Amino acid sequence: MxxxxxxSIASWILKKRIHQIELFQKYPHEVQEELLFNLLKAAENTVxxxxxxxxxxxxxxxxxxxxxxxxxxxxxxLIEQSRRGAQNVFWNTPIKWFAKSSGTTNxxxxxxxxxxxxxxxxxxxxSKDLLCLYLNNNEDSQLFTGKSLRLGGSKxxxxxNNTFFGDLSxxxxxxxxxxxxxxxxxxxxxxQIGDWEKKLPAVVQETIQENVTSLAGVPSWMMxxxxxxxxxxxxxHLLEVWPNAEVYFHGGVSFEPYRExxxxxxxxxxxxYYEIYNASEGFFAIQDQNHSNELLLMLDYGIxxxxxxxxxxxxxxxxVIPLDQVALNQNYAxxxxxxxxxxxxxxxxxxxxxxxxxxxxxxxxxxxxHINVFGEELMVENTDRALAKTCVEFGCEIxxxxxxxxxxxxxxxxxxxxxxxxxxxxEDPEAFARALDRHLQSVNSDYEAKRTNNMTLNPLKxxxxxxxxxxxxxxxxxxxxxxxxxxxxxxxxKHMEELLRMQSETR
Numbered sequence: 401m402x403x404x405x406x407x408s409i410a411s412w413i414l415k416k417r418i419h420q421i422e423l424f425q426k427y428p429h430e431v432q433e434e435l436l437f438n439l440l441k442a443a444e445n446t447v448x449x450x451x452x453x454x455x456x457x458x459x460x461x462x463x464x465x466x467x468x469x470x471x472x473x474x475x476x477x478l479i480e481q482s483r484r485g486a487q488n489v490f491w492n493t494p495i496k497w498f499a500k501s502s503g504t505t506n507x508x509x510x511x512x513x514x515x516x517x518x519x520x521x522x523x524x525x526x527s528k529d530l531l532c533l534y535l536n537n538n539e540d541s542q543l544f545t546g547k548s549l550r551l552g553g554s555k556x557x558x559x560x561n562n563t564f565f566g567d568l569s570x571x572x573x574x575x576x577x578x579x580x581x582x583x584x585x586x587x588x589x590x591x592q593i594g595d596w597e598k599k600l601p602a603v604v605q606e607t608i609q610e611n612v613t614s615l616a617g618v619p620s621w622m623m624x625x626x627x628x629x630x631x632x633x634x635x636x637h638l639l640e641v642w643p644n645a646e647v648y649f650h651g652g653v654s655f656e657p658y659r660e661x662x663x664x665x666x667x668x669x670x671x672x673y674y675e676i677y678n679a680s681e682g683f684f685a686i687q688d689q690n691h692s693n694e695l696l697l698m699l700d701y702g703i704x705x706x707x708x709x710x711x712x713x714x715x716x717x718x719x720v721i722p723l724d725q726v727a728l729n730q731n732y733a734x735x736x737x738x739x740x741x742x743x744x745x746x747x748x749x750x751x752x753x754x755x756x757x758x759x760x761x762x763x764x765x766x767x768x769x770h771i772n773v774f775g776e777e778l779m780v781e782n783t784d785r786a787l788a789k790t791c792v793e794f795g796c797e798i799x800x801x802x803x804x805x806x807x808x809x810x811x812x813x814x815x816x817x818x819x820x821x822x823x824x825x826x827e828d829p830e831a832f833a834r835a836l837d838r839h840l841q842s843v844n845s846d847y848e849a850k851r852t853n854n855m856t857l858n859p860l861k862x863x864x865x866x867x868x869x870x871x872x873x874x875x876x877x878x879x880x881x882x883x884x885x886x887x888x889x890x891x892x893x894k895h896m897e898e899l900l901r902m903q904s905e906t907r
Contacts, residue, residue: 417532421688424699425758429724436460436704439737447478448490448743460722464706469720469735469744472510479511485561490741491515497575499568499680511565512680517739519575522701523568526676526683529698530649533688534674538646546644547585547610551603551617551625568680585610596880600625604632612642618652619662620800621881624871626665638665651676653885654763654780655693656788661797661823677763681747682738685761694760699723702739707732710750713767720744726753731779733767750779769889773805774814774856776847778840780888786839787820794832797823800870800886804896806861815858819899821865833862866903873899 424431440463444454457463472479475490482489483498491513498511514523535541552569564571573588586606593599608629615622626638635641645666655662655675662673677685677695682703685695697705705723710731712719720735734749736742748768751761765780772778783803791798799821806815818836826832837860841848850856874880887895 417529418536420700421529421533421696421698425696428699428759431699432704432723433460435700435702436463436737439702439704439739442492442739443490443741443743446488446490446492446741448741449492452743464720464722464744467744469706469708469746471746471748475742475745479513482513483511483561483563483565485563490743491739493517495740496563497571498563498565499571500565501568501680510680512568513740513742514568514571514680515740517702518682519572521739522683522703523572523678524575525701526678526686526698530674530676530686533686533696534647534649534672537688537690538672541646542644543613543646544583545611546613546642547583548614548616549586549607549610549612550584550591551615551622552591585612599881600628601632604628608633608641610642611644613644614647614649615645616649618885619650619655619658620653620885622648622650623658623661623799630665637667639668639671645671647672647674649674649676651678654784656784657791657798657801659788660792677761679747679749681736681742681745682740684734685763688760694754694762697723697759697761699759704737706735706737706744707751708735708746710767723759726756726759728753728756731764752781765889769887771803771805771816771889771891773807773891774850776844776850776857778803778816778844778847778889782840782844782847783888785843786836789839790832790836793835794826794828795824796826796832799823800865802870802886802888802890802895802899804890804893806858807893813854813856813858816860817863817893817896818860819863819865819869819896819903821867821869825864829862829864833860836860836862863900863903865899869899869903873902876902 440449440454440457443449449455452467457466478489479498482495487494493515495513495515497514497519499514501510501512531543535543552567552573570592573591576588586603590599590602590606593602603625629638629641633641639645648662648666650673655673672690675687675693675695676683683698683701684703685697687694688696706720707723707726708718708720710733713733726732729752731750731752734747734751736745736747738745746767748766750764750767752764754760754762762781770777770779787798787801790796801818801820803816803818806817808814837851840860841851847857870886871880874884874886890896
């Protein structure tokens with residue numbers, strides 16, 4: 401069978417899902433309510449289900465009153481029981497997979513349960529939906545005439561007490577359907593090489609031999625790979641290596657600081673970028689329109705959503721609301737109940753709704769990654785946007801960045817301190833800093849108020865990072881590779897001081 405025929409058949413099969421997506425867009429609240437009670441019914445005889453008497457819960461209000469919002473530390477003992485082989489703890493079917501995740505800042509690993517239902521009805525379903533939505537918007541796509549270059553986590557799966565743990569991407573690769581393995585590169589063997597510095601050249605050598613039509617991975621690490629491809633091949637841009645490449649599916653960190661660099665790597669106006677929002681805990685949202693940064697919240701993946709308005713987060717008056725009570729253009733912390741047995745679990749991400757019909761979101765940051773030391777309520781979305789605007793203005797490109805507060809001392813006012821590693825630095829760093837400060841004020845009125853006449857905050861300070869500073873910092877923490885991320889914002893100076901120490905040691 402020829403590749404064009406395979407492409408046509410695959411496109412036809414995937415696009416049959418469209419009417420189901422349209423159904424949950426039309427009846428979002430009904431779909432979510434039915435899903436919640438199906439989850440409760442499935443888990444009513446588990447340890448958690450018996451503790452909270454799931455069988456007698458017949459309204460959302462009862463569910464919200466009876467089951468507390470939790471974070472990982474509060475359920476870690478139950479997860480450890482399950483990892484040691486106990487079943488029926490928080491979900492009614494056997495759980496043998498645990499996604500190992502340390503997020504961006506915690507040294508301590510988390511082990512997120514992944515049920516068979518979550519694998520099939522959430523993660524793999526979402527992978528197909530991503531292709532479905534893309535193909536539905538691009539009728540002339542030739543995606544399946546070639547392969548998808550996927551760049552995931554690097555760790556092997558480890559067996560422990562008849563349960564397995566590893567990066568989510570390693571779990572997905574281990575359970576991948578044949579069609580996905582056939583249509584992907586690099587091979588599973590290379591994908592799961594544990595040492596990033598050995599994996600990188602191996603991925604390059606395999607993928608440059610393939611007809612790559614799409615790419616998928618975290619923008620920062622994908623950038624490292626793609627620059628290595630150009631270095632190895634001696635080409636000027638990636639369409640000389642993969643002339644049929646048509647789309648990059650990205651997620652994990654904001655794309656804004658990297659957008660202009662990718663346009664140079666793929667210098668074709670028809671090349672598309674599609675964003676996804678997924679995590680170890682589940683797959684949540686997918687870009688459903690060309691040339692949009694809004695993500696369609698996927699409501700039928702076995703995940704029930706609730707939201708905490710960030711202005712109440714962590715306060716005595718903290719509110720938790722269901723989907724039908726959210727409003728536009730407010731920041732919310734995300735709370736989920738899932739078909740892996742996470743109940744009212746705080747995942748640590750913040751989102752903002754850009755549309756209520758259908759429900760579309762933008763990921764704005766992390767509950768632990770914002771700066772509000774001086775009442776400025778600075779979110780990652782703000783710093784990403786301001787930095788992207790400033791880079792365009794000055795013709796600069798960045799590798800990575802992080803920001804921390806400079807605390808008030810005696811009569812000295814506070815400020816924000818940045819470390820930016822540039823790929824191409826500005827000719828006038830001080831003018832760049834002034835422009836960045838100006839753009840931050842334009843995207844965040846609270847920051848603007850604190851900066852007006854230096855009322856509370858002095859101008860921001862930028863440290864120019866040496867080459868590979870962030871890479872070396874991650875390497876020191878054994879966090880090289882596809883799913884590890886630089887913490888963008890912090891309310892303390894822990895990461896900043898570590899980076900400044902490494903910077904000074906190499907001078």
